[in-house]
Amino acid sequence: MYFDRRMLTTFDWHMAGATLMLVGLGILTLWSGNLGSPSAMRQGLYLRQTLWLAFGILALLAAVLVNYRTLARFAYVIYGVLLALLIVVALVGEVAYGAQRWIRIAGWTLQPSEFMKLALILTLARYFEDHKERLGDLRLLVVPTLLAVAPVLLILKQPDLGTSTLLCLLTLAMLLVVGLRGKHLLALVLAGAALAPLLWSFLKDYQRQRLLVFLSPQLDPLGAGYHITQSKIAVGSGELFGKGLKAASQSQLQFLPASHTDFIFAVWAEQWGFIGCLVILFLYYFLTTHGLEIASEARDLFGALMAFGVMAMITIQFVVNSGMVLGVMPVVGIPLPLLSYGGSSLVVTCLGIGLVINVRMRRFLY
Amino acid sequence: MSQPWLSPAPLIQRKIRRAAMVVTAAFVLLLMRFWYLQALEGRHYATLSAHNRLRLRPLEAPRGFILDRTGAVMVENRPSFNVHVIPADVPDVEEAAQAIGPLLGQASTEVAARIRAGRAQPYEPVLLAREVDERTMVAMEERKIDLPGVSLRVHPIRSYLDGDSAAHFLGYVSEVSQEQLHREEYRDFQPGEMVGQAGVEQVFDAFVRGINGREEIEVDARGRLVRLVDRLEPQAGFNLVLTLDKKLQAAAEKAFAGKRGAVVAMHPQTGEILVWVSRPSYNPNLFAQRLSRESWEKLSTNPSHPLQNRPMQAQYAPGSIFKLVVMAAGLETGAITPDTTFYCPGHFTLGDVTFDDWEKAGHGWQNLMQATANSCNVYFYQASLKTGIDSIGWVAREFGLGQRTGIAVGDEAMGLIPTPAWKRRTQKEPWYPGDTVITGIGQGKILATPLQIVTMISAIANGGTIHRPWMLKRVESWGGEVVAAYGPEVVRKVNLKPQVLEVIRRGMLRAVEEGTGRASRIPGVRVAGKTGTAQVVKKDAGLTGQTKDHGWFTAFAPYEDPEIAIVVIAENAGFGSVAAAPVARAILEAAFGPARDRTTVAQGTGPGGRE
Numbered sequence: 015m016y017f018d019r020r021m022l023t024t025f026d027w028h029m030a031g032a033t034l035m036l037v038g039l040g041i042l043t044l045w046s047g048n049l050g051s052p053s054a055m056r057q058g059l060y061l062r063q064t065l066w067l068a069f070g071i072l073a074l075l076a077a078v079l080v081n082y083r084t085l086a087r088f089a090y091v092i093y094g095v096l097l098a099l100l101i102v103v104a105l106v107g108e109v110a111y112g113a114q115r116w117i118r119i120a121g122w123t124l125q126p127s128e129f130m131k132l133a134l135i136l137t138l139a140r141y142f143e144d145h146k147e148r149l150g151d152l153r154l155l156v157v158p159t160l161l162a163v164a165p166v167l168l169i170l171k172q173p174d175l176g177t178s179t180l181l182c183l184l185t186l187a188m189l190l191v192v193g194l195r196g197k198h199l200l201a202l203v204l205a206g207a208a209l210a211p212l213l214w215s216f217l218k219d220y221q222r223q224r225l226l227v228f229l230s231p232q233l234d235p236l237g238a239g240y241h242i243t244q245s246k247i248a249v250g251s252g253e254l255f256g257k258g259l260k261a262a263s264q265s266q267l268q269f270l271p272a273s274h275t276d277f278i279f280a281v282w283a284e285q286w287g288f289i290g291c292l293v294i295l296f297l298y299y300f301l302t303t304h305g306l307e308i309a310s311e312a313r314d315l316f317g318a319l320m321a322f323g324v325m326a327m328i329t330i331q332f333v334v335n336s337g338m339v340l341g342v343m344p345v346v347g348i349p350l351p352l353l354s355y356g357g358s359s360l361v362v363t364c365l366g367i368g369l370v371i372n373v374r375m376r377r378f379l380y
Numbered sequence: 381m382s383q384p385w386l387s388p389a390p391l392i393q394r395k396i397r398r399a400a401m402v403v404t405a406a407f408v409l410l411l412m413r414f415w416y417l418q419a420l421e422g423r424h425y426a427t428l429s430a431h432n433r434l435r436l437r438p439l440e441a442p443r444g445f446i447l448d449r450t451g452a453v454m455v456e457n458r459p460s461f462n463v464h465v466i467p468a469d470v471p472d473v474e475e476a477a478q479a480i481g482p483l484l485g486q487a488s489t490e491v492a493a494r495i496r497a498g499r500a501q502p503y504e505p506v507l508l509a510r511e512v513d514e515r516t517m518v519a520m521e522e523r524k525i526d527l528p529g530v531s532l533r534v535h536p537i538r539s540y541l542d543g544d545s546a547a548h549f550l551g552y553v554s555e556v557s558q559e560q561l562h563r564e565e566y567r568d569f570q571p572g573e574m575v576g577q578a579g580v581e582q583v584f585d586a587f588v589r590g591i592n593g594r595e596e597i598e599v600d601a602r603g604r605l606v607r608l609v610d611r612l613e614p615q616a617g618f619n620l621v622l623t624l625d626k627k628l629q630a631a632a633e634k635a636f637a638g639k640r641g642a643v644v645a646m647h648p649q650t651g652e653i654l655v656w657v658s659r660p661s662y663n664p665n666l667f668a669q670r671l672s673r674e675s676w677e678k679l680s681t682n683p684s685h686p687l688q689n690r691p692m693q694a695q696y697a698p699g700s701i702f703k704l705v706v707m708a709a710g711l712e713t714g715a716i717t718p719d720t721t722f723y724c725p726g727h728f729t730l731g732d733v734t735f736d737d738w739e740k741a742g743h744g745w746q747n748l749m750q751a752t753a754n755s756c757n758v759y760f761y762q763a764s765l766k767t768g769i770d771s772i773g774w775v776a777r778e779f780g781l782g783q784r785t786g787i788a789v790g791d792e793a794m795g796l797i798p799t800p801a802w803k804r805r806t807q808k809e810p811w812y813p814g815d816t817v818i819t820g821i822g823q824g825k826i827l828a829t830p831l832q833i834v835t836m837i838s839a840i841a842n843g844g845t846i847h848r849p850w851m852l853k854r855v856e857s858w859g860g861e862v863v864a865a866y867g868p869e870v871v872r873k874v875n876l877k878p879q880v881l882e883v884i885r886r887g888m889l890r891a892v893e894e895g896t897g898r899a900s901r902i903p904g905v906r907v908a909g910k911t912g913t914a915q916v917v918k919k920d921a922g923l924t925g926q927t928k929d930h931g932w933f934t935a936f937a938p939y940e941d942p943e944i945a946i947v948v949i950a951e952n953a954g955f956g957s958v959a960a961a962p963v964a965r966a967i968l969e970a971a972f973g974p975a976r977d978r979t980t981v982a983q984g985t986g987p988g989g990r991e
Binding site: 187190191192193244246247248249250251252253254283287288291292295298299302303306307309310315318319322326329333336337340342 | 391392393395396397399400403404406407410411413414415417418419421422423424425426428429430434
């Protein structure tokens with residue numbers, strides 16, 4: 015990894031700036047939203063997130079410095095390692111020695127699965143670049159589907175519905191951008207639906223029970239609306255200008271089951287009102303469109319697909335999470351990238367943004 | 381197949397631009413939705429927010445049961461009811477306090493103060509009383525109308541069925557402390573939650589804890605329940621199946637009643653802990669119900685240290701039990717053979733220092749087997765000198781002395797095997813031959829925990845394998861499904877010739893059949909064992925003021941195919957042959973059936989029952 019002076023001038027300060035601002039607003043919300051919390055853990059969240067931000071910045075810089083062609087070369091290896099890690103997590107959950115390790119595994123399942131998002135993007139981009147001569151062949155659909163299905167099943171088994179859903183949507187977006195047609199898309203989705211009962215049979219009784227509990231807020235028609243209702247009340251009661259940092263009582267009620275992760279946008283909306291939401295929407299919109307522009311101007315297919323995949327990952331999460339907070343989408347447990355509390359999610363998103371910047375910077379290098 | 385579904389790069393640029401359009405559309409829709417909720421419907425939601433009538437009530441998950449190896453229940457839960465109040469739902473604090481106070485037998489001013497203190501977080505329930513009785517519950521139900529915001533909540537209380545039995549092994553639960561809440565491992569805990577604080581309850585807390593549920597309820601303007609909106613059932617914790625044997629545990633505790641010290645039994649082939657007694661003990665039920673200040677002070681300042689987990693935290697001089705190590709070192713290095721004899725006149729002189737035997741009259745000519753059976757000190761003074769401290773120290777470490785056994789519970793003591801290097805480092809003094817002599821009979825600076833001794837004896841019994849002592853066999857779901865299962869874990873193979881271990885086993889057999897360990901004999905089963913006495917030096921007598929020696933006994937049985945290894949130490953109780961060996965016999969009787977011929981056993985405690 016050598017350092018080229020031109021890198022400084024071509025570094026995308028806009029993109030990095032928008033990212034930093036979003037994380038900063040997230041930390042502000044973690045601080046103000048948990049001021050009155052009885053739990054010391056909650057009160058300290060903003061400090062931890064600040065620490066994670068430091069790692070995030072390092073990750074972003076690292077992703078910028080590596081030549082992304084190197085990543086293309088190692089894409090399958092990275093994917094393989096992460097898949098192996100996911101398998102280890104799945105197996106160790108069964109035979110772990112000692113309860114501590116078991117709970118560690120259970121508590122940190124997110125880690126390999128978070129990094130799997132990026133690995134899948136790299137692998138798919140590499141695969142399509144390898145086969146760009148025969149992109150017309152329908153058989154090319156088989157391998158990408160398998161590459162996606164393997165981690166999706168492993169992550170679903172953890173169980174982490176949110177991340178598996180995201181991986182599915184992400185794969186679909188990448189297939190669409192390389193030219194998947196409507197009827198083929200439909201076939202793929204149906205095949206996916208057919209797989210579900212098969213997975214169910216793999217699970218143990220208590221795992222099924224936990225999965226059901228996990229899913230029940232959406233499945234139970236009576237209980238369905240209540241978290242959504244609370245979230246809507248929080249957002250709506252912010253009105254145009256918000257209630258201010260400390261007066262936001264709705265968030266304190268603790269009806270938002272994960273006000274520091276999945277429902278952080280509702281806390282923000284209550285505090286800052288429509289004006290505040292406009293700021294967040296603008297920052298994300300800027301980030302997304304700017305990133306997609308970089309993707310379309312990339313100098314090779316791998317760069318284009320990698321940048322597109324990262325932006326798709328961020329945007330899908332943002333839209334699904336906002337939709338959930340606004341009560342127009344089901345609760346699947348997808349965090350708001352950059353704003354929600356969570357170390358691995360933050361680091362992975364920063365890595366991804368670093369890769370996009372990398373693609374832009376190497377447009378004219380060499 | 382012939383029809384292309386993918387197109388080359390220029391088209392991808394177009395597709396990405398189309399994606400950007402889709403994104404723009406999605407953002408516009410989100411923006412419209414925000415506008416609708418916050419601008420158009422904002423007033424409406426602000427009103428809803430101000431009069432939010434939904435309350436969240438946590439439902440505590442019951443902890444899993446703890447069972448012994450046969451499935452007999454040792455720890456369960458019983459329900460109790462706590463009284464809470466939500467400050468936001470109390471319209472008039474004075475009035476409410478006047479109504480609640482008398483019902484709970486508390487001063488109304490105190491109740492009012494507590495409600496006011498909770499005003500900072502008006503939706504957080506404030507605990508007013510724990511474990512109210514049935515009469516109070518009925519009275520509260522009758523006067524419900526006058527008690528806005530007050531509710532009764534089920535709170536499962538941990539119940540240790542046999543009180544202080546195996547308390548140090550099982551551990552106890554109590555509320556997570558302020559100090560713990562600041563630590564990383566406890567980041568998922570809420571204040572007031574119960575957590576395992578010692579023993580099995582602590583080590584396997586994650587398994588046994590379960591997952592709390594919650595209830596969403598709608599209340600009226602006076603904070604009274606109108607309807608249940610949603611309920612997420614709590615998930616009970618998993619059940620723990622221990623390695624412990626309740627029957628043997630009871631036998632050991634009965635035989636050890638009134639004594640201070642420790643008893644441990646282990647399965648020598650696997651390292652499973654079968655019996656774990658630490659006396660004096662405490663009643664873990666007291667912690668589960670919130671310990672009163674006096675009870676805590678009584679426990680923590682008791683000079684006998686009831687909270688100390690003696691089998692793994694108390695360190696004693698191993699006394700004559702250490703002769704087994706000297707024997708192994710001597711045989712392994714060839715310094716002695718089973719036929720080596722020494723003359724015991726009752727004392728041994730080295731330079732100008734004289735070391736006594738416990739038998740003043742002396743044992744006369746002794747070979748190795750006789751010396752072991754009679755626990756002759758003079759024989760082992762000379763054997764140690766011949767073998768040398770380096771070999772003795774090496775074999776001691778081979779057997780796991782001076783290092784932690786690796787049992788899952790924390791704060792295990794290391795013990796101490798003194799060596800010349802250690803003495804130079806800590807005392808700034810050279811090692812004298814006299815140190816070797818003293819160490820050779822397990823006195824002086826040498827220290828070991830009962831758990832180390834029983835692990836060593838297990839290795840002698842099973843042919844040289846040191847196992848990590850373990851406590852948990854299985855974790856089961858309520859449906860009986862095995863969630864996790866554990867097995868033996870080999871720490872290492874002792875690096876000694878098999879014949880050496882064979883000679884040690886023979887010596888131990890002889891010590892029980894015709895030597896100092898006779899009090900542990902039971903009919904029908906051949907027992908091998910060794911007595912010991914840990915001298916109590918005056919300055920170590922501590923707060924108890926006791927200067928009487930500690931009595932050791934360790935054994936394994938059956939001799940041919942060992943199924944149990946035992947260690948007993950009775951503090952300040954005198955010779956191991958009298959104080960400790962009968963306790964081992966009680967465990968052996970429980971394990972292998974009752975004594976059929978009482979007279980034979982009674983004869984075993986005759987005059988030979990000496991050190």
